[in-house]
Amino acid sequence: MSVADDAIEVRAHGWRTLVALHGLIETKLERALQSEHGLSVVEYTVLEALSRQDGWHMRMQQLARAAALSSSATTRLVTRLEDRGLLTRILCMDDRRGIYTELTTGGERLLAEARPTHDRVLEEALAEADAIPELAGLAGAIHSLA
Amino acid sequence: MSVADDAIEVRAHGWRTLVALHGLIETKLERALQSEHGLSVVEYTVLEALSRQDGWHMRMQQLARAAALSSSATTRLVTRLEDRGLLTRILCMDDRRGIYTELTTGGERLLAEARPTHDRVLEEALAEADAIPELAGLAGAIHSLA
DNA sequence: ATCTATTCGTTGCGTTTGCAATTACTGCAC
DNA sequence: GTGCAGTAATTGCAAACGCAACGAATAGAT
Numbered sequence: 001m002s003v004a005d006d007a008i009e010v011r012a013h014g015w016r017t018l019v020a021l022h023g024l025i026e027t028k029l030e031r032a033l034q035s036e037h038g039l040s041v042v043e044y045t046v047l048e049a050l051s052r053q054d055g056w057h058m059r060m061q062q063l064a065r066a067a068a069l070s071s072s073a074t075t076r077l078v079t080r081l082e083d084r085g086l087l088t089r090i091l092c093m094d095d096r097r098g099i100y101t102e103l104t105t106g107g108e109r110l111l112a113e114a115r116p117t118h119d120r121v122l123e124e125a126l127a128e129a130d131a132i133p134e135l136a137g138l139a140g141a142i143h144s145l146a
Numbered sequence: 147m148s149v150a151d152d153a154i155e156v157r158a159h160g161w162r163t164l165v166a167l168h169g170l171i172e173t174k175l176e177r178a179l180q181s182e183h184g185l186s187v188v189e190y191t192v193l194e195a196l197s198r199q200d201g202w203h204m205r206m207q208q209l210a211r212a213a214a215l216s217s218s219a220t221t222r223l224v225t226r227l228e229d230r231g232l233l234t235r236i237l238c239m240d241d242r243r244g245i246y247t248e249l250t251t252g253g254e255r256l257l258a259e260a261r262p263t264h265d266r267v268l269e270e271a272l273a274e275a276d277a278i279p280e281l282a283g284l285a286g287a288i289h290s291l292a
Numbered sequence: 293a294t295c296t297a298t299t300c301g302t303t304g305c306g307t308t309t310g311c312a313a314t315t316a317c318t319g320c321a322c
Numbered sequence: 323g324t325g326c327a328g329t330a331a332t333t334g335c336a337a338a339c340g341c342a343a344c345g346a347a348t349a350g351a352t
Contacts, residue, residue: 007289008265014288015171015268019191022168023214025161030340040308045165060331068169070310075332077308097317097330119154122161141287142160176310186338206301216340221302223338243300243347299348308339318329 014138021135025125032121037114042067044118046077047111050087050103057090057100086110160284167281171271178267183260188213190264192223193257196233196249203236203246232256 026041033039039047049066050058058066064074078101081087086107092098103111129139172187179185185193195212196204204212210220224247227233232253238244249257275285 008269010289010292011268011272012265014291016191017291018164018168018171018288019214022164025164027340042308045162061329068165071331072311072333073309079332092330095318095330099331119158122157123154126157137291138287141284142164143156145160145163145283146156188338207299217301218303218341219339225302226338241300241348245301294352296351297349300346301344302346303342303344305341305343306339307341309337311335311337312333313335314331314333316330316332318327320327321325322323 017135017138021129021138024129024135025122028125028128029118029121032117033114036117037110039110039114042069042077043081044111044114046081047086047103047107048115048118050101051108051111057102059092059098059100063101081107163281163284167275167284170275170281171268174271174274175264175267178263179260182263183256185256185260188215188223189227190257190260192227193232193249193253194261194264196247197254197257203248205238205244205246209247227253 029041029044033041033044037044045067046063049063060071060074060078063078064071067074067077069077078087078089082089085104087101087103090100090102092100126139126142129135175187175190179187179190183190191213192209195209206217206220206224209224210217213220213223215223224233224235228235231250233247233249236246236248238246272285272288275281
């Protein structure tokens with residue numbers, strides 16, 4: 001086992017840990033947000049990303065990157081949220097290919113209701129990860145990403 | 147903004163970073179493994195997990211946890227790989243509810259072919275993440291999870 | 293021995309996803 | 323202006339997912 005092989009194994013192990021932690025948090029968030037507010041994690045992520053652009057608009061592509069989704073998935077996700085009246089599409093004047101999205105007051109309200117749940121469950125999930133030796137290291141790293 | 151709110155925001159930000167890094171790596175791995183070996187990331191993960199149990203068997207539930215998948219998804223994934231002749235189901239004698247899975251020689255061979263691709267792309271993806279300020283911190287943390 | 297609670301894997305079903313192809317628009321070259 | 327490569331968003335389609343319901347097997351209580 002050379003030092004290069006060691007580096008490879010460290011990366012592979014780190015990647016497995018990342019996947020495990022990601023899965024743990026996502027599953028817990030999904031269940032909580034879905035049952036308490038009828039929102040999936042990506043849906044919440046989109047609403048939250050839009051709210052963080054306070055007063056400013058977001059294009060579909062930015063939204064896709066923010067939610068770590070493909071363009072097509074983003075299109076349908078926005079359509080779904082628009083049908084529920086949580087956001088609106090706004091045609092872009094200067095570049096008529098682009099489409100802006102903006103939260104409606106209904107979207108802001110639902111987000112305000114869901115945010116405490118999200119934050120609480122995220123805290124719980126990270127605490128749970130801290131208790132698992134395999135995940136404790138990475139979970140701790142989350143807190144120190146100032 | 148109280149100190150408690152700060153902690154909440156740090157966690158939320160860390161979670162967004164985790165999702166972004168996970169998405170970046172997964173997408174790159176998916177494309178490379180799919181085009182060069184006809185394997186998805188989860189399929190590779192299962193084969194790799196089985197190979198790491200060298201000589202030992204793995205139950206469906208363990209496999210599900212290793213791949214961060216639901217039981218049902220694991221059942222179908224194993225079926226898919228079994229149909230391709232990459233692994234075999236082995237009925238468990240002492241607990242007849244349980245089912246063991248084991249790599250075939252074909253599975254071992256395909257894994258041996260795909261592993262260099264996986265390791266190379268993982269290294270590239272982490273290097274790419276290191277170049278993105280937003281992700282550099284967490285990407286670096288992956289290396290120091292000894 | 294039997295009854296009950298629990299666990300393990302599988303299946304039906306509806307939903308979401310990504311890829312590839314398509315339409316619409318921009319902007320640069322000439 | 324006209325043509326043409328590049329970009330933005332959308333849609334058809336097949337594949338994969340999770341949840342809930344199910345059947346089969348085990349373990350503990352009486």
